Amino acid sequence: xxxxxxxxxxxxxxxxxxxxxxxxxxxxxxxxxxxxxxxxxxxxxxxxxxxxxxxxxxxxxxxxxxxxxxxxxxxxxxxxxxxxxxxxxxxxxxxxxxxxxxxxxxxxxxxxxxxxxxxxxxxxxxxxxxxxxxxxxxxxxxxxxxxxxxxxxxxxxxxxxxxxxxxxxxxxxxxxxxxxxxxxxxxxxxxxxxxxxxxxxxxxxxxxxxxxxxxxxxxxxxxxxxxxxxxxxxxxxxxxxxxxxxxxxxxxxxxxxxxxxxxxxxxxxxxxxxxxxxxxxxxxxxxxxxxxxxxxxxxxxxxxxxxxxxxxxxxxxxxxxxxxxxxxxxxxxxxxxxxx
Numbered sequence: 314x315x316x317x318x319x320x321x322x323x324x325x326x327x328x329x330x331x332x333x334x335x336x337x338x339x340x341x342x343x344x345x346x347x348x349x350x351x352x353x354x355x356x357x358x359x360x361x362x363x364x365x366x367x368x369x370x371x372x373x374x375x376x377x378x379x380x381x382x383x384x385x386x387x388x389x390x391x392x393x394x395x396x397x398x399x400x401x402x403x404x405x406x407x408x409x410x411x412x413x414x415x416x417x418x419x420x421x422x423x424x425x426x427x428x429x430x431x432x433x434x435x436x437x438x439x440x441x442x443x444x445x446x447x448x449x450x451x452x453x454x455x456x457x458x459x460x461x462x463x464x465x466x467x468x469x470x471x472x473x474x475x476x477x478x479x480x481x482x483x484x485x486x487x488x489x490x491x492x493x494x495x496x497x498x499x500x501x502x503x504x505x506x507x508x509x510x511x512x513x514x515x516x517x518x519x520x521x522x523x524x525x526x527x528x529x530x531x532x533x534x535x536x537x538x539x540x541x542x543x544x545x546x547x548x549x550x551x552x553x554x555x556x557x558x559x560x561x562x563x564x565x566x567x568x569x570x571x572x573x574x575x576x577x578x579x580x581x582x583x584x585x586x587x588x589x590x591x592x593x594x595x596x597x598x599x600x601x602x603x604x605x606x607x608x609x610x611x612x613x614x615x616x617x618x619x620x621x622x623x624x625x626x627x628x629x630x631x632x633x634x635x636x637x638x639x640x641x642x643x644x645x646x647x648x649x650x651x652x653x
Contacts, residue, residue: 314637314638314639314640315420315421315422315423315637315638315639315640316421316422316423316626316629316630316635316636316637317422317423317424317635317636317637317638318422318423318424318425318625318626318629318634318635319424319425319635319636320425320427320428322424322629322634322635323424323425323428323429323625324428325634326625326628326629326632326634327428327429327432327621327624327625327628329432329435329436329439329463329466329467329470330470330471331624332432332433332436332467332621332624333436333439333440333443333467333470333471335436335620335621335624336433336436336437336440336617336620336621337436337440337594338620339381339614339616339617339619339620340440340566340590340591340594340614340616340617341591341594341595342381342382342616342620343567343591343614343616344589344590344591344592344594344595345591347381347382347383348379348380348381348382348616348619349379349380349381349382349387350378350379350614350615350616351378351379353375353376353377353378353615354375354376355373355374355375356373356374356375357370357372357373357374358370358371358372358373358374358393359371359372371395371397372393372394372395372396373393373394373395374391374392374393374394375390375391375392375393375394376389376390376391376392377389377390377391377392377615377618378390378615379614379615379616379618379619380415380619381616381619381620381623384415384619384623385414385415385416385623386412386413386414386415386421386619386622386623386626387412387413387415387619388410388411388412388413388615388618388619388622388623389410389411389413390408390409390410390411390426390430390615390618390622391408391409391410391411391426392406392407392408392426392430393406393407393408394406395407396522404427404459405458405459405522406427406430406431406459407427408425408426408427408429408430409423409424409425409426410423410424410425410426410429410618410622411423412424412622412623412626420640421626422622422625422626422629422635424622424625424626424635426618426622429618429621429622429625430613430618431459431460431462431463432463432467432621433613433617433618433620433621434460434463434464434542434611434613434617435460435462435463435464435465435466435467436467436617437464437467437540437542437566437590437609437611437613438463438464438465438467438468438518438540438542439464439467439468439470439471439472440471440590440593440594441538441540441564441590441593441609442468442471442472442516442538442540443471443472444593444594444599445538445564445593445599445600445607445609446468446472446515446516446538447515447516447536447538447603448472448473449472449473449474449475450468450472450473450474450475450515450516451475451476451513451514451515451516452465452468452474452476452477452478452499452514452516452517452518453477453478453480453510453511453514453516453517453518454477454478454479454480454489454510454518454520455480455481455507455510455511455517455518455519455520455521455527455528455551456481456518456519456520456521456527456543457479457480457481457483457485457486457488457489457490457503458481458485458489458520458521460520460542460543461479461481461489461518461520462489462492462493464518464520464540464542465477465493465497465501465518466493466496466497468516468518469496469497469498469499474497474498474499475499475500476499476500476501477490477493477497477499477500477501477502478501478502478503478504478509478510478514479493479501479502479503479504479510480503480504480505480506480507480509480510481521486503486504487503489503490502490503507527507528507529507532508529508532511528511532511533512532512534513534514534514537515534515536515537515538516537516538516539516540517533517537517538517539517540518539518540518541518542519539519540519541519542519543519551519552520542520543521543521551522543522549523543523544523549523550523551524548524549524550524575525550526550526551526552526553527551528551528552528553528556529553529555530552530553530554530555530556530557530558530559531555533556533559533606535604535605535606536603536604536605536606537606537607538606538607538608538609539552539556539560539606539607539608539609540608540609540611541576541608541609541610541611542611542613544574544575544576544610544612545570545574545612545613546573546574546575547573547574547575547578548575549574549575549576550574550575550576550578550579551576552576552608553579554579554580556606556608557576557577557580557582557608558580559606560605560606560607560608561601561602561605561606561607562588562600562601562605562607562608563582563586563587563588563607563608563609563610564587564588564589564590564593564607564608564609564610565584565587565588565589565590565609565610565611565612566589566590566591566609566610566611566612566613566614567612567613567614568584568587568588568589569584570612571584571587571610571611571612572584572587574610574612576610577610587610590609590611
């Protein structure tokens with residue numbers, strides 16, 4: 314028997330505030346080596362399906378498995394990343410998560426993973442701002458998509474958020490600001506330029522699919538926290554080298570993978586120059602001076618998905634949420650004492 318949990322049901326089971334703590338605990342487990350996180354393959358999909366049978370890929374598929382030591386479950390997430398989807402009124406990222414029992418391998422649940430992906434990634438911004446941002450938080454968000462919203466909501470959930478300014482190159486910044494202004498106690502406004510959004514902010518979040526920097530490090534005031542969550546490949550870049558030149562500390566959720574993104578490849582820094590964000594959550598490292606510019610880089614981890622999906626399954630079982638279906642019929646296999 315397997316529990317199917319759709320997107321609206323997933324949403325009903327999750328609240329951003331406790332998720333920040335759950336993702337923080339998963340980050341600590343990952344940092345201690347108490348999680349199995351195989352390399353996530355990503356591959357082009359959709360070749361030959363474009364206009365005129367174009368050979369250009371239409372999107373990217375990813376497979377993200379993980380297991381946290383001591384957990385009752387292991388988790389596999391299947392992800393599709395399709396940049397043109399907004400023109401179809403579809404999300405850029407869509408995902409499904411399969412949860413299996415860790416002692417038998419039997420399937421337990423399959424659920425929508427799109428909201429889980431958005432919320433658990435947002436939790437990184439919440440953790441970074443909780444531990445490293447000046448309070449109250451004066452927030453700049455560059456980007457106006459799903460991730461910009463969840464970064465802001467997570468920061469609002471765990472900090473004293475005073476003001477938010479949203480910038481994107483499209484008019485989507487208006488709708489994003491209006492939605493967040495209704496959701497949050499803080500004042501949220503759209504602005505006309507990235508520089509206008511950054512000036513006066515003590516916390517800056519970049520959440521874009523950019524391939525060229527969206528932030529000029531010269532705009533940053535002393536003491537600013539910069540949280541970059543958009544660049545996850547060598548071709549993607551949100552931050553310019555000046556930002557890193559001015560930064561006293563650079564933290565990463567997965568240092569080895571962050572070092573291979575366009576943000577870091579544009580600098581002389583490598584993985585040895587990046588401090589694990591998990592150590593900040595554990596309290597072993599942190600800000601050294603209030604006036605320092607600090608950068609947090611995130612590429613995401615299947616370990617975060619495993620933690621949030623496990624929480625979702627437990628809540629669903631407790632509240633009786635989801636549809637139970639019979640995926641396969643179990644039967645006893647008699648012991649064989651001789652070959653047939």
